[in-house]
Amino acid sequence: MFIGNHLSSSKGYEAMGKMALSLDANTFAFFTRNPRGGKAKEVDEKDVEKLLSLADEHGFGKLVAHASYTMNLCAAKDEVRNFSREALADDLRRMEYTPGNYYNFHPGSHVGQGAGEGISLIADALNETLTPEQTTTVLLETMAGKGSEVGRSFEELREILDRVSLREKMGVCFDTCHVWDAGYDIVNDLDGVLAEFDRVIGLDRLYAVHFNDSMNGCGSHKDRHARIGEGQIGREAMRRIATHPLLAGKPFILETPNDDEGYAREIRMIRNWTEG
Ligand code: FE
Ligand code: FE
Ligand code: ZN
Numbered sequence: 001m002f003i004g005n006h007l008s009s010s011k012g013y014e015a016m017g018k019m020a021l022s023l024d025a026n027t028f029a030f031f032t033r034n035p036r037g038g039k040a041k042e043v044d045e046k047d048v049e050k051l052l053s054l055a056d057e058h059g060f061g062k063l064v065a066h067a068s069y070t071m072n073l074c075a076a077k078d079e080v081r082n083f084s085r086e087a088l089a090d091d092l093r094r095m096e097y098t099p100g101n102y103y104n105f106h107p108g109s110h111v112g113q114g115a116g117e118g119i120s121l122i123a124d125a126l127n128e129t130l131t132p133e134q135t136t137t138v139l140l141e142t143m144a145g146k147g148s149e150v151g152r153s154f155e156e157l158r159e160i161l162d163r164v165s166l167r168e169k170m171g172v173c174f175d176t177c178h179v180w181d182a183g184y185d186i187v188n189d190l191d192g193v194l195a196e197f198d199r200v201i202g203l204d205r206l207y208a209v210h211f212n213d214s215m216n217g218c219g220s221h222k223d224r225h226a227r228i229g230e231g232q233i234g235r236e237a238m239r240r241i242a243t244h245p246l247l248a249g250k251p252f253i254l255e256t257p258n259d260d261e262g263y264a265r266e267i268r269m270i271r272n273w274t275e276g
Contacts, residue, residue, distance in 0.1 A: 001242075001274045002061025003211075004028035005254040005263045012044060013051035013098070021054070023264045024271070027061040027251040032091040032103070035069050040090060043097045052098065061251045063098060064139070064173065064208045067091060067105035073125040074108035074118035074150060081121065084108075089129050095136040102208055102251070104139040104173045107151040107160060118150040123163035130166040139173040139207055144181035144223035152182050152221070154200035161205065172201060175210035175255075176241055177226075180233055183219035187237040194246050203246060211252045211270070213238060227256045228266050239273050 004025030007016045009032075020028045033040035055063075071084045088105070095103050110118030130138065140160060145152030151160075157172055164170050174197070180186055184193045197203060213231030215224035229235030241247065254266055 002027040002251040017051040017054040029064045029253045063101040072108045074121035099135040144178040145221040171207035173208045177212035177214040
């Protein structure tokens with residue numbers, strides 16, 4: 001299976017690859033720039049080359065880059081929206097140094113404009129930015145529905161996807177904590193939730209999993225991640241998700257509150273579930 005966690009990009013690409021190997025990971029996530037915003041460092045091509053050959057040599061799965069949290073393509077303020085569009089375009093340009101991977105982002109918060117307006121602003125930004133030449137697949141993350149987050153239901157994600165003309169460049173990242181917090185009961189009815197995802201969006205659009213337990217209950221709309229087995233989703237349900245045949249082969253990214261040793265331990269536990 002392809003499993004890894006969020007790594008700090010501050011020491012560069014090769015350093016992330018080596019860190020992943022030290023955790024027994026074979027994929028990872030990284031912020032394309034400081035998660036709280038700011039200017040991105042220019043890419044060092046030699047450094048990227050080293051990562052690409054390391055990833056190739058060790059059979060890594062797709063990498064799942066994550067956009068900055070400050071990016072909000074459906075902000076009410078023009079300057080925030082414009083900054084977000086520029087960040088998206090710049091991130092996608094830099095993603096091409098690691099061709100063929102995934103770029104995940106939070107659709108955005110409509111801040112009172114309504115989900116419909118949010119959806120159309122997000123789709124407009126994507127239509128302005130995506131190009132037929134790009135090799136990156138852009139993923140919408142399923143959201144917990146905290147505040148005015150867009151993407152709190154499969155229907156909202158589907159509506160964004162429907163409005164993007166370069167559909168083949170788009171997919172969805174399934175965050176287990178967020179889906180649960182949004183009100184989908186993946187503990188008692190995982191098959192039903194996946195069937196619902198398939199009916200509304202299509203499982204062929206599910207490219208990656210953010211694998212997190214949740215501190216809160218189903219439908220709580222809180223978005224507080226817990227370590228695997230220590231939250232309200234719980235170990236057994238997390239095990240069923242990790243071993244579900246419909247999710248096999250996707251990159252699983254841990255975003256759990258852990259130090260390096262904790263991540264290594266979770267990766268080992270999940271590998272034991274799936275690889276016996
Ligand atoms: Fe996220
Ligand atoms: Fe996530
Ligand atoms: Zn979250």
